Each structure stands twice: as C-alpha cells, then as structure tokens.
Amino acid sequence: MYENVVVSAAWLAERLGDEDTSVIDVRDGWEFDGIGHVPGAVNVPFEEFRSEAGDEGMLPGAEPWERLLSAAGVGPEDHLVAYDDTHGVFAARFLVTAELYGHPIEKLHLLDGDYSAWNRERETTSESPSSEPTEYAVREPERSPLVDYETVRDALDDEGIVIVDTRDPREFAEGHLPGAVNVDWRELVDDETRGLKPEADLREILEAAGIVPDAHILLYCNTARRISHTYVVLRSLGYEDVGFYEGSLTEWTERGGPVETGSETESE
Known part of the structure; x- marks a missing residue:
C-alpha cells in the first residue's frame, strides 16, 4: 500500500x-x-x-x-x-x-x-514561477492498470469482477455496461471541505456497492476523466486490483458493446 x-x-x-x-x-x-x-x-x-x-x-x-x-x-x-x-x-x-x-x-x-x-x-500568489526546463522522458510503468475493450467484454460474464460506473445516476440510467454498479465520483467528495469524505464514510459507500478491497474492480465513465478520481481514491485506501478502462463508454459504444438502461434501484 x-x-x-x-x-x-x-x-x-x-x-x-x-x-x-x-x-x-x-x-x-x-x-x-x-x-x-x-x-x-x-x-x-x-x-x-x-x-x-x-x-x-x-x-x-x-x-x-x-x-x-x-x-x-x-x-x-x-x-x-x-x-x-x-x-x-x-x-x-x-x-x-x-x-x-x-x-x-x-x-x-x-x-x-x-x-x-x-x-x-493559506497564502497564494499570482507571480510566475521560475522553473528551469528539464529533459523529462517517459518510461514503461512497472505495472499498468489499463484494461482494453476485450478484457472488459470478457468481464461481463465473470461474477468475481465488479464493474464500476463513476458517472452520475442520470447518465447511468440512460445507458451503462451490463451488470455495472453505479458510484458517482462526487459521492466520495465533501462539498464543504472540497476534499474527500472521511475514510470510514468512503469505505461505507464503496462497500455498500460491493466495491471491497479484495475484489477485482474495473472502472469506467465516458472519457476516463471521472474514473481517474475514483482510481486515486481506491489506491489511497489500499485497493490493489483495480483496472482502468481508458476507452470507457466512448470506445465501448463505438465498438458495439452491449448497453443496459435503467437505474440500479429499478433492477433490484
């Protein structure tokens, strides 16, 4: 961790x-x-x-x-x-x-x-920073969380994998991956502090959706922005098996992946 x-x-x-x-x-x-x-x-x-x-x-x-x-x-x-x-x-x-x-x-x-x-x-400034340019070079990550379309498609039939939609409930109801659970990334944020909710609250929200630390989790949204926040939160909580579907729903629908409609409440 x-x-x-x-x-x-x-x-x-x-x-x-x-x-x-x-x-x-x-x-x-x-x-x-x-x-x-x-x-x-x-x-x-x-x-x-x-x-x-x-x-x-x-x-x-x-x-x-x-x-x-x-x-x-x-x-x-x-x-x-x-x-x-x-x-x-x-x-x-x-x-x-x-x-x-x-x-x-x-x-x-x-x-x-x-x-x-x-x-x-805290103090803020409008002064321009004086940073010296570097020669930054990318490297291969030790382990990449990226998962592709085929991996996510195969996961639809795997009961051991939790597919998580991090968009808002309205978007989820309009169309989501079959079997996905919905946890809007904003549920993890405290509007007053503008930071994360307390750890106990985060774990309660996540685990209520079946997103437990020992589960295999795949995250998606529309264009991989919102899942970035959820991914960082999960990593901060010690979750280790988290897949990051970079293509998200944009690629999924372009490639003809199956989509369900309706809310989780309606499907219960």
Whole structure:
C-alpha cells in the first residue's frame, strides 16, 4: 500500500520549495495567472494533456507528455502534487496520466481539497514561477492498470469482477455496461471541505456497492476523466486490483458493446 496518495494542505505546505517536489496546477492559464495559485506551482492546463489524436483513449501521447513536463521543469524522480479547483477530478487525471507514462507511482500525490480550499487558509500568489526546463522522458510503468475493450467484454460474464460506473445516476440510467454498479465520483467528495469524505464514510459507500478491497474492480465513465478520481481514491485506501478502462463508454459504444438502461434501484 502506498502512503500519501492523497495529501493534506499541511503536508504540501511543509514541502513547498523542496527541490524534489513539483506542484502542478491543472486549471486554465487565465485562472492560474488571474485568480492566483499555490506558491511555486507550475501550470499544466488539463486540455494540454488530453488528446483524441494521442495514445489509447484520451492520453496525449508520449512525446507531447515529455514536452509538457520538460517545459514545466518536472524531474523524473520528483514528487508530483497536483490540484485543480474542481474537487480534484482534473488533477487526478494528470496523476493517472503520469503513472501510465512511467512516473514512480509512490511519488504521485493528489492535494486533498482544491485551490478554493487552499485559498481559504493559506497564502497564494499570482507571480510566475521560475522553473528551469528539464529533459523529462517517459518510461514503461512497472505495472499498468489499463484494461482494453476485450478484457472488459470478457468481464461481463465473470461474477468475481465488479464493474464500476463513476458517472452520475442520470447518465447511468440512460445507458451503462451490463451488470455495472453505479458510484458517482462526487459521492466520495465533501462539498464543504472540497476534499474527500472521511475514510470510514468512503469505505461505507464503496462497500455498500460491493466495491471491497479484495475484489477485482474495473472502472469506467465516458472519457476516463471521472474514473481517474475514483482510481486515486481506491489506491489511497489500499485497493490493489483495480483496472482502468481508458476507452470507457466512448470506445465501448463505438465498438458495439452491449448497453443496459435503467437505474440500479429499478433492477433490484
């Protein structure tokens, strides 16, 4: 089990300025410059590391990713602490992308809460960071959580696998993978703190849906953004057997995968 997957504002504050810590703000540039940011953070906007013309699903491709992180001054062994202003869902996508391109998984961290939560009690700045470019290079990850269409299709008939739809209940009712359970990623977030709910609450929500630590879990949404948040949460709780369907429902429907309609309540 990896420690410090999700880190507190206090944890980050103690490490600001450390040479081996890169703080990544994935908001749009106008927010980073105009609203302010965590001191020392660098801006890698979400839209710059999402591409339908890149690798599998919405991954940007190895070379664009290398260029982005090199320009941001990220070192290959840096601790990366990512944040956004949307409860962490966009920041989580950055971290999963980093993992899939081989950044050491134990050095990937999601700031618990977002920019608004940080701004309530801590210093922010509008000054541009002075980071030196690096020559960042992708690596093969030690273990990739990615699963493909065929793996998910075969899982439909496997009662030992829990397929999890992380979209909202309305989307789920309009169409989902057969047998999937629905846990909206927002159920795991506290609207007041803007961070994760307490661990006991998270486990209760997940386990009520059959998402238990020793289960084989496959995650999907529409374009793999929302599952990134759920994936990071599960990893923070010590879940080890979690598959990440990068193609998600977009690829699934394009390839003619079967879809059910109706809510879980209706099917009980």
